[in-house]
Amino acid sequence: ETGVTQSPTHLIKTRGQQVTLRCSSQSGHNTVSWYQQALGQGPQFIFQYYREEENGRGNFPPRFSGLQFPNYSSELNVNALELDDSALYLCASSREGAPDTQYFGPGTRLTVL
Amino acid sequence: AQSVTQLGSHVSVSEGALVLLRCNYSSSVPPYLFWYVQYPNQGLQLLLKYTSAATLVKGINGFEAEFKKSETSFHLTKPSAHMSDAAEYFCAVRGGSSASKIIFGSGTRLSIRP
Numbered sequence: 001e002t003g004v005t006q007s008p009t010h011l012i013k014t015r016g017q018q019v020t021l022r023c024s025s026q027s028g029h030n031t032v033s034w035y036q037q038a039l040g041q042g043p044q045f046i047f048q049y050y051r052e053e054e055n056g057r058g059n060f061p062p063r064f065s066g067l068q069f070p071n072y073s074s075e076l077n078v079n080a081l082e083l084d085d086s087a088l089y090l091c092a093s094s095r096e097g098a099p100d101t102q103y104f105g106p107g108t109r110l111t112v113l
Numbered sequence: 114a115q116s117v118t119q120l121g122s123h124v125s126v127s128e129g130a131l132v133l134l135r136c137n138y139s140s141s142v143p144p145y146l147f148w149y150v151q152y153p154n155q156g157l158q159l160l161l162k163y164t165s166a167a168t169l170v171k172g173i174n175g176f177e178a179e180f181k182k183s184e185t186s187f188h189l190t191k192p193s194a195h196m197s198d199a200a201e202y203f204c205a206v207r208g209g210s211s212a213s214k215i216i217f218g219s220g221t222r223l224s225i226r227p
Contacts (some may be wrong), residue, residue, distance in 0.1 A: 004156070013126055033215070042203050042217030043157070056214055100145055100207045100215060104156035 004061035012111045013081050021076045021108045023091030031055070031099050033073040034066060035090040037107070043050050043090055048099070049074055078110075086112045115140045117187075117204045119218035127226045132176075132191040134221050139185065142216030145207035146187045147215065148178055152200045160202075163187060174198070199225045 005024045009062050025032050031050045035043035045058035049068035063079040072093070078085055088109050092102035120135035138144050145164050149157040161172025170178045178189045187204060203219045208214030 035215075035217075040220075042219050043215075045137075045208070045214045045216065048214070056208075056212065092157075100147075101159065101162065102170070102215060104149075106154070106156045 004091060004103055006091050006108050007092075007107040008108060009106070010109045010111075012113065014113050015081055015083060017081050017112075018077065018079045019081060019110060021078075021091075021110070023074045023076070023093075023105060025072045025074070025091075025093030026103050027059050029093035029095045029103070030072050031092070031094045031096070032068055032072065033092045033102055034074070034076045035092065036060070036085075037088040037090055039087070046076070050099070081103075081112045083112050086110060115142075115144065115206045115208055115216050117146075117206050117216065117218040119202075119204050119221050122219065123222045123224065125155075125224040128196055129193050132189070132194045132198065132223065134189040134204075134223065135196050136187045136189065136218060137185050138162060138187055138204075138206050140206060146180065147205040147207075148172065148176070148187075148194045149203045149205060149217075150174075150187050150200050151203065157203065160189070161163075194223075194225050196225050196227070199223055223224055 007022045033048040034046040037043040047057040048055045052068045065077045067075045088107040090107045092104045094102045116139045140194040147162045148160040161170045171177045
């Protein structure tokens with residue numbers, strides 16, 4: 001059984017640019033959640049996608065957006081990058097009926113200069 | 114609103130000693146509580162979760178946690194620490210009626226002394 005994978009592993013961008021992060025969910029999971037983990041802090045919930053629709057959103061501005069595809073993989077897009085967007089971005093997948101049992105990927109480390 | 118507070122950003126114990134990581138929660142509804150572990154440069158791994166069944170929850174790697182409603186606590190313990198337990202540990206709570214949202218504490222870094 002394949003776990004949650006994320007790409008790229010590391011990414012460096014400059015302020016004002018746009019970035020797309022990718023996540024492949026664990027086999028059999030149809031729900032994907034995204035989290036932002038700043039250095040030295042716990043992860044913060046960005047949003048969740050279930051069957052290609054947004055199913056809950058945290059306190060993040062609209063420049064954070066997402067997509068989920070028919071194969072349940074997902075993208076996180078961030079526009080107009082700010083220095084404070086530098087963080088580890090974690091993707092987690094869960095199966096039907098158990099949205100709070102989430103399996104995390106290794107994350108994408110984003111650095112904004 | 115739901116939240117968790119982890120007491121102690123860093124805990125250091127000797128190998129073989131008891132591990133105790135403290136977590137207190139605040140919740141307006143019966144809470145679903147979790148403990149996750151994060152090894153360096155890796156994602157989070159679920160250690161255990163409480164979903165209003167037994168108050169003593171056993172998890173992986175010999176960890177367990179006890180839900181105490183009167184103390185609003187969900188502390189994580191392990192009887193005998195191993196060097197491989199060194200990691201960051203996060204307590205978390207489900208975001209109220211929204212099962213989609215997991216709210217994490219700020220984490221406790223566990224160090225193991227030889």
